[in-house]
Amino acid sequence: MRIFTKSFSRTLKKLQQSFLTENIQNKKMLDIYIKYAEGNVSEEELENANEQLKEILKSLGLGILIVLPFSPVTLPYIFSKAKELNIDLIPNWYKSLSNDNDRLE
Numbered sequence: 001m002r003i004f005t006k007s008f009s010r011t012l013k014k015l016q017q018s019f020l021t022e023n024i025q026n027k028k029m030l031d032i033y034i035k036y037a038e039g040n041v042s043e044e045e046l047e048n049a050n051e052q053l054k055e056i057l058k059s060l061g062l063g064i065l066i067v068l069p070f071s072p073v074t075l076p077y078i079f080s081k082a083k084e085l086n087i088d089l090i091p092n093w094y095k096s097l098s099n100d101n102d103r104l105e
Contacts, residue, residue, distance in 0.1 A: 011097065018093040025052050058091040065089075 032049035035041040065075060082089045 014097050018096055022055075022093050026056070029053060055091050055093070058089060059093070062089065062091065062094075 029049040029052040032041055032045045036046060036049075065071060065078065068074065079089065
């Protein structure tokens with residue numbers, strides 16, 4: 001039970017850190033888009049903001065997929081097709097949570 005508690009606690013800390021990092025990146029993205037509207041942004045900054053927007057859309061898409069009816073049946077199919085077509089559906093914040101040493105046995 002102790003191993004589970006330590007692992008769970010470690011995973012929650014990683015999740016909290018991921019959300020904090022994501023929040024900071026979202027603020028930067030919004031600042032860049034405001035600067036873009038004013039006409040004071042570099043091409044590199046705009047690319048970074050667009051990448052962050054893609055991550056947000058991945059998170060939203062994943063959330064929508066999870067709440068759909070029959071998602072336990074359709075999700076494996078969707079993810080296998082996405083992998084086949086080299087489409088990345090999983091947000092980076094979630095990927096950073098899953099490490100081999102975080103798996104429960």
